[in-house]
Amino acid sequence: MTSILSTHGLTAFYGDFQALFGIDFHIAPGETVALIGANGAGKSTFLRAIMGLTPVAPDMIRLDGAPIGGRAPHRIVASGVAIVPEGRRLFADMTVEENLRVALDNLRGRRMVWTLERIYTLFPILREKRHQPVQRLSGGQQQMVSIGRALLNQPRLMLCDEISLGLAPRVIREIYAVIPEIAAAGTAMILVEQDITLAREASSRLYCMLEGRVTLTGRSSEITREAIAAAYFGGSDAVA
Amino acid sequence: MLWLDGLMQGVLLGGLYAQYALGMALMFGVMRIVNLTHGDLVVLLALIAISLSAQLGVGPWTVLVLLVPLAAAMGWVLQRSVLNRVVGEDPLPSLIATFGLSVALQNAMLQIWSADTRSLPGGGIEQISWQVGPLFVGVLPVIVLGAALVLTAGLAWLMARTRFGRALRASAADVEAAAMVGTNPRTVYALATALAVAILGFAAVFQGLRSTVAPADGAAQLIFAFEAVIIGGMGSVWGAFWGAMVLGISQSIGYRIDPGFGTLAGHIVFLIVLALRPQGIFGRK
Ligand SMILES: Nc1ncnc2c1ncn2[C@@H]1O[C@H](COP(=O)(O)OP(=O)(O)O)[C@@H](O)[C@H]1O
Numbered sequence: 205m206t207s208i209l210s211t212h213g214l215t216a217f218y219g220d221f222q223a224l225f226g227i228d229f230h231i232a233p234g235e236t237v238a239l240i241g242a243n244g245a246g247k248s249t250f251l252r253a254i255m256g257l258t259p260v261a262p263d264m265i266r267l268d269g270a271p272i273g274g275r276a277p278h279r280i281v282a283s284g285v286a287i288v289p290e291g292r293r294l295f296a297d298m299t300v301e302e303n304l305r306v307a308l309d310n311l312r313g314r315r316m317v318w319t320l321e322r323i324y325t326l327f328p329i330l331r332e333k334r335h336q337p338v339q340r341l342s343g344g345q346q347q348m349v350s351i352g353r354a355l356l357n358q359p360r361l362m363l364c365d366e367i368s369l370g371l372a373p374r375v376i377r378e379i380y381a382v383i384p385e386i387a388a389a390g391t392a393m394i395l396v397e398q399d400i401t402l403a404r405e406a407s408s409r410l411y412c413m414l415e416g417r418v419t420l421t422g423r424s425s426e427i428t429r430e431a432i433a434a435a436y437f438g439g440s441d442a443v444a
Numbered sequence: 445m446l447w448l449d450g451l452m453q454g455v456l457l458g459g460l461y462a463q464y465a466l467g468m469a470l471m472f473g474v475m476r477i478v479n480l481t482h483g484d485l486v487v488l489l490a491l492i493a494i495s496l497s498a499q500l501g502v503g504p505w506t507v508l509v510l511l512v513p514l515a516a517a518m519g520w521v522l523q524r525s526v527l528n529r530v531v532g533e534d535p536l537p538s539l540i541a542t543f544g545l546s547v548a549l550q551n552a553m554l555q556i557w558s559a560d561t562r563s564l565p566g567g568g569i570e571q572i573s574w575q576v577g578p579l580f581v582g583v584l585p586v587i588v589l590g591a592a593l594v595l596t597a598g599l600a601w602l603m604a605r606t607r608f609g610r611a612l613r614a615s616a617a618d619v620e621a622a623a624m625v626g627t628n629p630r631t632v633y634a635l636a637t638a639l640a641v642a643i644l645g646f647a648a649v650f651q652g653l654r655s656t657v658a659p660a661d662g663a664a665q666l667i668f669a670f671e672a673v674i675i676g677g678m679g680s681v682w683g684a685f686w687g688a689m690v691l692g693i694s695q696s697i698g699y700r701i702d703p704g705f706g707t708l709a710g711h712i713v714f715l716i717v718l719a720l721r722p723q724g725i726f727g728r729k
């Protein structure tokens with residue numbers, strides 16, 4: 205099967221600082237792939253590069269085989285990629301429903317799989333709070349808005365940047381419970397996580413990054429904890 | 445009675461200042477740009493209005509209908525060709541670019557229209573007034589105030605209730621996040637500036653009718669817009685309106701204390717607000 209998205213020797217820079225050193229990555233349509241790695245490994249930078257938020261050469265990123273590297277973010281979204289960004293990045297001073305509607309406003313006639321109604325069914329609490337400003341919501345509820353907003357972009361590929369970060373275990377379970385339903389809609393997902401157990405359970409394949417490079421990749425069910433520990437921290441003398 | 449008259453004249457003057465201030469509040473609120481050509485654009489549009497009126501032999505309302513779309517187009521081009529290149533976290537590039545543009549605009553206007561003072565003929569409307577008890581209320585200032593109210597309410601409605609308003613507020617809150625949700629910030633910005641300058645089209649016609657314009661007048665208009673926006677609270681639409689009222693009333697009362705004190709009184713109130721409530725009367729921290 206051809207990849208929905210692939211990267212080829214992807215590099216990224218912040219000024220003189222190189223954050224990614226040639227990432228080769230691929231994901232098939234409908235597949236769920238986890239991307240794990242310690243803080244500062246370059247996971248967010250990788251997602252930002254895909255979204256067109258850091259300058260990259262066209263050939264470094266291919267969507268459906270076509271080079272899209274460096275395209276403007278709104279065009280990436282229009283071609284079927286959405287992101288749940290690190291830190292949620294909701295529009296402050298706007299209500300839950302307004303936040304969600306901004307995504308709908310940008311559809312320009314694209315086929316609608318996800319509707320407001322469907323998001324409210326996925327996360328019933330958001331229906332209750334739809335007219336509240338987002339900053340009055342709890343962290344978990346805000347994360348639901350961010351996920352809902354990304355889904356309303358009708359993505360074929362959704363990038364999730366540490367959606368469990370800072371949330372209580374119960375809330376994390378609640379949010380991860382919707383991942384299978386999103387996958388069932390045919391949406392491919394890249395799940396960036398620091399929680400290795402969570403990442404393995406939710407994905408079919410995983411990549412581990414360390415200091416801007418991929419240090420391990422394989423089927424989530426087949427990779428051993430030891431291999432992950434080594435790839436995660438660098439070397440077998442793992443230091444937490 | 446002198447004070448009551450001063451208050452009323454101040455409110456009416458505030459109507460004109462509100463029209464200067466709305467566009468600035470919009471541009472600052474959405475893009476964090478302080479457009480230093482703001483006053484020059486009012487003057488430029490007023491001079492164009494005066495030339496249109498003379499060339500075509502039409503009245504001020506026809507001029508208004510022609511001028512506003514032209515102003516919108518100018519705003520669009522300004523954003524697309526200049527401001528989109530300098531907008532960003534750092535406010536300095538846009539300040540430098542608009543400062544340079546302001547100087548260039550003033551020189552161009554001097555070339556085309558000379559330094560003469562001109563005004564827009566209103567066909568007599570500028571002289572009509574109503575007598576209300578002991579006060580005389582000019583018809584034109586009342587029209588200006590009414591237009592300011594309609595423009596402010598219309599802009600506030602647009603921001604709060606429409607799809608475009610949502611895009612504006614989303615871009616104002618977090619432009620990168622807006623782009624990640626599929627918004628094209630450059631288009632949103634171009635439309636915002638088009639709208640801001642279109643409102644200046646109204647201000648220009650009324651300025652030309654009420655008093656005179658000359659190519660170098662832009663600086664004063666810029667300052668008044670700026671003061672109104674700061675007094676009201678940066679980036680808020682109704683804040684800009686009320687800030688303009690406070691400024692208009694301060695100037696008008698000051699003028700009645702001493703004719704040389706009017707503008708200064710406005711500056712003093714502005715400075716007091718800045719010292720006591722830097723986020724503006726209606727602004728939040
Ligand atoms: N805006 C930025 N400017 C400079 N360096 C950055 C910026 N964002 C991230 N970095 C650096 O790039 C590296 C990768 O960061 P990031 O992609 O955020 O890692 P992760 O998401 O895996 O924690 C880190 O060393 C980080 O310090």
Ligand SMILES: [Mg+2]
Pocket residue numbers: 247248249290365366
């Ligand atoms: Mg990160």
